[in-house]
Amino acid sequence: MKQLIIATKNKGKAEEFKIMFAKYGINAISLLELEEDIPDIEETGSTFEENAALKSEGIMKLLNIPVMADDSGLMIDALDGRPGIFSARYAGEPKDDQANIVKVLKELENVQDPNRTARFVCVLSVSIPGQPTLFKKGSCEGKIALAESGSHGFGYDPIFIPEGYEQTMAELEPNIKNKISHRYHAMVQLEEWIQNLS
Numbered sequence: 001m002k003q004l005i006i007a008t009k010n011k012g013k014a015e016e017f018k019i020m021f022a023k024y025g026i027n028a029i030s031l032l033e034l035e036e037d038i039p040d041i042e043e044t045g046s047t048f049e050e051n052a053a054l055k056s057e058g059i060m061k062l063l064n065i066p067v068m069a070d071d072s073g074l075m076i077d078a079l080d081g082r083p084g085i086f087s088a089r090y091a092g093e094p095k096d097d098q099a100n101i102v103k104v105l106k107e108l109e110n111v112q113d114p115n116r117t118a119r120f121v122c123v124l125s126v127s128i129p130g131q132p133t134l135f136k137k138g139s140c141e142g143k144i145a146l147a148e149s150g151s152h153g154f155g156y157d158p159i160f161i162p163e164g165y166e167q168t169m170a171e172l173e174p175n176i177k178n179k180i181s182h183r184y185h186a187m188v189q190l191e192e193w194i195q196n197l198s
């Protein structure tokens with residue numbers, strides 16, 4: 001079976017990539033599954049693209065094989081696009097999904113429904129030894145719920161209601177999320193590259 005290393009230590013992302021890549025007959029292997037101890041890569045960039053490249057190029061140089069990375073986050077209009085690239089550590093170190101949710105809900109306490117619009121953004125970067133890094137972007141429009149609900153997914157899923165739905169992303173079945181998410185939309189743009197992967 002074909003394989004691709006995904007430069008992520010996020011269990012939720014890793015599970016979604018497993019499912020999405022399996023459709024192409026590819027085993028998507030996250031850093032959580034590797035035997036060797038892979039150091040954490042500091043995400044010091046100022047854009048999703050820069051941070052994705054730090055991850056895919058960093059791991060590609062370490063292993064000398066093709067690597068894909070995902071840098072993603074939640075952009076809330078009423079917060080001028082925050083937490084954005086700071087989504088993972090919005091409430092501080094160590095990263096804590098629940099604390100991040102509490103912080104966002106608190107900041108939007110006085111913001112009424114029509115102004116709670118937001119989007120998830122995902123940049124995928126593919127780094128192959130000796131080649132320039134390739135980038136694809138996807139997004140998913142929606143709004144921030146008044147309270148959290150649902151137990152599927154990860155991160156901000158319990159407070160994100162995708163456009164066209166009444167439930168949060170965490171209430172929707174994973175197979176639905178994987179057809180509408182920012183990650184899915186970025187993956188679709190990589191389709192041709194994925195099909196040519198040897």
Ligand SMILES: O=c1nc[nH]c2c1ncn2[C@H]1C[C@H](O)[C@@H](COP(=O)(O)OP(=O)(O)OP(=O)(O)O)O1
Nearest residue numbers: 008009010070071072073074087088154155156157
């Ligand atoms: O589908 C999603 N559903 C809910 N929340 C999401 C999603 N996609 C990204 N997010 C949030 C989680 C995290 O707070 C941040 C990603 O940060 P990001 O640096 O890209 O990932 P990470 O540090 O968790 O793992 P890693 O860098 O090892 O891939 O955005």
Ligand SMILES: [Mg+2]
Nearest residue numbers: 010043071088
């Ligand atoms: Mg990260």
